[in-house]
Amino acid sequence: MLQLLLFLMSGQNPAVPPCQARLELHQQEGMMTVTGHCRNLLSTASHYRYELLTIREGASGRSQNTQRGEFEVAPQQEISLSQTRVNVSAQDKYEIRLRVLDMAGHAVAQDSAFQNAAR
Numbered sequence: 001m002l003q004l005l006l007f008l009m010s011g012q013n014p015a016v017p018p019c020q021a022r023l024e025l026h027q028q029e030g031m032m033t034v035t036g037h038c039r040n041l042l043s044t045a046s047h048y049r050y051e052l053l054t055i056r057e058g059a060s061g062r063s064q065n066t067q068r069g070e071f072e073v074a075p076q077q078e079i080s081l082s083q084t085r086v087n088v089s090a091q092d093k094y095e096i097r098l099r100v101l102d103m104a105g106h107a108v109a110q111d112s113a114f115q116n117a118a119r
Contacts, residue, residue: 018042019073021050021100021109032088036098038071038109039078047072048108049101050081058092088115 019042024035036052052067067082081098088094093116100109 016041017109018046018102019048019100019109021098021111022078023096023098023111023113025096025113027088030087030089032086032094033083034086034096035083036081036111037078038073038081038100040073040075043075045072045074047103049103049105051097051099051101052082052084053097054084054086054094055096056086056088056092056094058087058089060087 018040020039022037022039024037026033034052034054036050038048038050040046047070049070050068054063054065056063063086065084065086067084069082071079071081073079086094094114096113098111099107102108
């Protein structure tokens with residue numbers, strides 16, 4: 001209730017997110033390139049943090065990569081936040097999560113991608 005009250009006091013509509021998170025995945029020759037994006041839906045510049053988590057499990061083992069950072073995005077603009085590359089095959093299982101957080105640490109947008117390979 002307090003969070004809703006704070007949104008109303010700040011003039012933001014809690015049903016309308018301030019930004020949109022988007023994962024872009026490109027797979028080629030056994031490598032997947034993952035790029036995280038954020039689009040500011042507001043008419044003012046905004047300052048956020050992001051977390052990009054990539055987990056892969058396969059015959060060769062398990063790998064995990066986490067990237068974090070802060071960024072500012074102009075009004076109504078989209079920016080690339082981070083990029084990583086991962087070895088993947090059709091037999092691998094992977095989980096990719098992008099979260100955009102306000103400066104207080106609250107999630108304001110997210111996107112995810114999964115592959116659950118049959119063993």
